[in-house]
Amino acid sequence: QQQVKQSPQSLIVQKGGISIINCAYENTAFDYFPWYQQFPGKGPALLIAIRPDVSEKKEGRFTISFNKSAKQFSLHIMDSQPGDSATYFCAASPMNRDDKIIFGKGTRLHILP
Amino acid sequence: DSGVTQTPKHLITATGQRVTLRCSPRSGDLSVYWYQQSLDQGLQFLIHYYNGEERAKGNILERFSAQQFPDLHSELNLSSLELGDSALYFCASSVFRAPLHFGNGTRLTVT
Numbered sequence: 001q002q003q004v005k006q007s008p009q010s011l012i013v014q015k016g017g018i019s020i021i022n023c024a025y026e027n028t029a030f031d032y033f034p035w036y037q038q039f040p041g042k043g044p045a046l047l048i049a050i051r052p053d054v055s056e057k058k059e060g061r062f063t064i065s066f067n068k069s070a071k072q073f074s075l076h077i078m079d080s081q082p083g084d085s086a087t088y089f090c091a092a093s094p095m096n097r098d099d100k101i102i103f104g105k106g107t108r109l110h111i112l113p
Numbered sequence: 114d115s116g117v118t119q120t121p122k123h124l125i126t127a128t129g130q131r132v133t134l135r136c137s138p139r140s141g142d143l144s145v146y147w148y149q150q151s152l153d154q155g156l157q158f159l160i161h162y163y164n165g166e167e168r169a170k171g172n173i174l175e176r177f178s179a180q181q182f183p184d185l186h187s188e189l190n191l192s193s194l195e196l197g198d199s200a201l202y203f204c205a206s207s208v209f210r211a212p213l214h215f216g217n218g219t220r221l222t223v224t
Contacts, residue, residue, distance in 0.1 A: 102158065
């Protein structure tokens, strides 16, 4: 119940294309769903986050879509650029608890120039 | 720059040894989290401290321990090291809950 399942493990997209990464969870107590971006040699950095009271959140070229009934959320990167090449992690945090933030296993995204 | 400082950046040691990893959280952050990152396991939650008190434990081995000091910096102690402990160890901090702000990690190599 504490797992966050992320797919695909790796993704190759042409420059200008749409990159889509999916995550699924089981614990209905999760109420905060962030995405982190990690470049080689660096720690993960918060990219965008959503709470379950909205179905979509957009920040620039990055959009989170959230489906509460299916317990799924996804990251869409529009007009993907070579600089977006990184590892992306989805995560989930339980309601009213600060102890555990559970991460997916990550997706290595490579944008072809 | 996240404001979270981890030292050392790299650590090479032998099996059976003991090492200490250090983390200084962002100014004002009371929570410190430790994560282990390996290629096949992603980010594994180890332990969380809030204002000096342990709040939660994840998949942390008994050979590992941590503490958060009154000045809020934290140390992760790894003992009786095994080859399989080789990984990136990240510290993250937050005011209370997410979002987390990660340091750039300590790469531990056990030979």
